[in-house]
Amino acid sequence: MAQDTRKPSTSTQSTHSGTGGDYSFRCKDAGHNDCSWEAHGHSEDEVLRKVEPHARERHHIQNFDEHTRNKVRGAIRRAAA
Ligand SMILES: [Zn+2]
Secondary structure (H helix, E strand, O other): OOOOOOOOOHHHOOOOOOOOOOEEEEHHHHOOOOOOOEEEEOOHHHHHHHHHHHHHHHHOOOOOOHHHHHHHHHHOEEOOO
């Protein structure tokens, strides 16, 4: 638990205004219990595009194939409006 203290300040980069979108994804929900990363977007695809580089860089998932996408989609939640 004392391992993941140095995380890059990627959370400061916001592409659009506000916190972002109806859809959210938490890495925890995909099974990475020690990762507090999460993404938001206005659509599943938008979230998926953010998840892909994160998965590659942080979790060394090189082949982001259909199976992985489906797993991520299954973990994406839609916020109640
Ligand atoms: Zn993660």
